[in-house]
Each structure stands twice: as structure tokens, then as C-alpha cells.
Amino acid sequence: MSQANSRSFTIRVPATSANIGPGFDVVGLSLTLHLTVTVTLAPPSASDPARPPRISYSGEGADEVPLDAYKNLTTRVALYVLRCHGISKFPGNLTIHCANEIPFGRGLGSSGAAVIAGVLLGSELGQLNLPVERMLDFALMVERHPDNVTAALVGGFVGSYLRELDAAATEAASVPLSEVLPEYPPDAGEEWGMDPPQPPLGIGHYVRFGWSQSIKALAIIPRFELSTAKARSVLPQEYSRKDLVFNLQRLAVLTTALARTPPDPELIYEAMKDRVHQPYRKTLIPGLPEVTNNITPATHPGLLGICLSGAGPTILALATGGFEAIAEDARAIFQTHGIEVDWKILEIAGGSVVEPHP
Secondary structure, three states: OOOOOOEEEEEEEEEEEEEOOOEEEEEEEEEEEEEEEEEEEOOOOOOOOOOOOEEEEEEOOOOOOOOOOOOOHHHHHHHHHHHOOOOOOOOOOEEEEEEEOOOOOOOOOHHHHHHHHHHHHHHHHOOOOOOHHHHHHHHHHHOOOHHHHHHHHHEOEEEEEEOOOOHHHHHHHOOOHHHHOOOOOOOOOOOOOOOOOOOOOOOEEEEEEOOOOOOEEEEEEEOOOOOHHHHHHOOOOOOOHHHHHHHHHHHHHHHHHOOOOOOOHHHHHHHOOOOOOHHHHHHHOOOHHHHHHHOOOOOOOOEEEEEEOOOOOOEEEEEOOOHHHHHHHHHHHHHOOOOOEEEEEEOEOEOOEEEEOO
């Protein structure tokens, strides 16, 4: 841009699939659907004085997303990051356009992507140069489960955990979300909500696992939304030792098996089974048991494993081929329950990026 102090940049954040069978709240996988946020900062002029941020939105969820900067999740997270660094408000003459490919409420990490986009936006607007580890701290103050946001931030197949913190840090990390991202009343001025809680250092830690380049992800996406809160509400408070051992055994195998070339379908299919969340969510997703039990490597060559994506209702099939047969047979099962689906073949994505415009 030609005017002095003008600046523009683009943020790209991938979709994610969490759990991947036995890895409930532990592993996440980044996928090639993206939330792309294009940002323009222009200096004020006589004809266009300093003004509130202008937000526009296209793609998935465009009819649902608030365009008020104090209600939109991405900009609220950005303001949280800025205020934690002593910057009280957005810069004037800020224009933001979000182009979104990630379906809402389908288990593909749409809210996690919005949160990561907000952390990156805050860091870039404030020219804070936050390291990845610190950006993850901010994300985890908003999204309290590390699997989606970590995969969205760093990319690939990722395992993560929340560190046990000292008493003071644990108290900060358990601050109600309403205090981190307050609901701004209609008459809120710029001075409202000025002292947000600082994230503790080092809340989340992660490792990136290997991934065989021959494996792609087939997302089978039912045409209905399922909120994470509703999907979590059906889970038990306690599990048997037998079920926990079942998942731990399979997760230990899965994180190595998916990195091997050629991948072993028999090994991976069994390792992607789960007893911690999928059995309890089947009542919320008609057709889930039939899809996960009837579509196997024996019946569908190329399939490696199949599971619920995140909280659902999307089904994630990992495969090296045979994608259309897998998808269409899953479609037929869902149709017997009166549910239509869409499907997409996705690659494993890299992490989030910020690209300055020339």
C-alpha cells in the first residue's frame, strides 16, 4: 500500500481433527481446509478518520458469524492478546476479511481455528513477535483442550498435554472463560474489560509425530451440526480400567504405525478403535456404529482406519486409496437414517502462517 504506515497481511489456519480414535483429548491432525484472514491497516485520513474495525466474512458459517469486533471470536481473542501486552484497543482503520472453508459444528476444529487466528492477529497487530509456545498459552486460556489448537498452530499429527501447574498458575489457568473473553454489553466503551487475566507460562506442551506421506484423510461430513458441549455431556465421569488400558494400548501403537511406509491396514484399523468417547456418542450420530464397524480394510481396499472426527458428527477415514467407495458406502449407511453427507479428500496440512503483503 502506498500510504505511510499502511500494512496488510494474511493469516491462514488449518482445520483439525482431534482424538483420531483412541487419542481422546490427546492427539490432533491438521487438514487442508483453511480459515484465511486478510487484514489491512490504513492510517486515518480526513475523509476516513479512525473507526472501529470493519469485519466481513465469506464461506462456511458466513450467515452465523458476528461482524462486531467485540462479539466475533477471532477479534475478541486478538483484543485479549493485545490487552495482556498493555495495548488497550484495536488500531484505527482496521479492515478484516475472513474466508472460511471449515464447516461449523462438525468436528473439524472450526472454533480452534478461530482462536488460533485471533492469537496470531493479536500478535501481528501489536507487533509482539510471540513465540509459538507463548501463542499456545494464549490459545489454551480460551480453548481449554490442547489437541485442536495445537494441531492448528503447529500443523501435522500432534500429541499434546496440559502441564500440571503450581497453585497460582493453576488458578490462573482455571479462570472462567467469561473473564478471559467477556461478553461485551451493547454500551461497552473502550475502557470496559481492560484487565484480563494473564496466561501462565508453559500451559501446554506438544510433540509432532511422524506421518506416512501415502496417507490421506477422507472427511465424511453429515449435514447437521453437533456442539462440542452436547457431545461432551454424554460422556461418563469415570471409566473402567479395562477401557482405559484398551485405549492406551492402541494409542501407543497408532502414533508409530501412522508414520510407517507402507502403512499396515490391519494394525492401524485395530489401533484406531476407541472405548472412551465413540460408544457414548453413537446416540447423537445415527449410523456411526454401522459406518465404523462395516467399512473395514477387508471390505474396502486402501482403508487404514476409521473414527469419529473430534466431537463429530464428521467421520474421518484414513486411507491410501479407494476413497470414493469408502465415501459412497458411508453415504448409503447414513441415508438409511435419513441423513445426507458431503465428503472431501484432504491432505495433512502444515501449521498456521502469517504472510505479509508486498
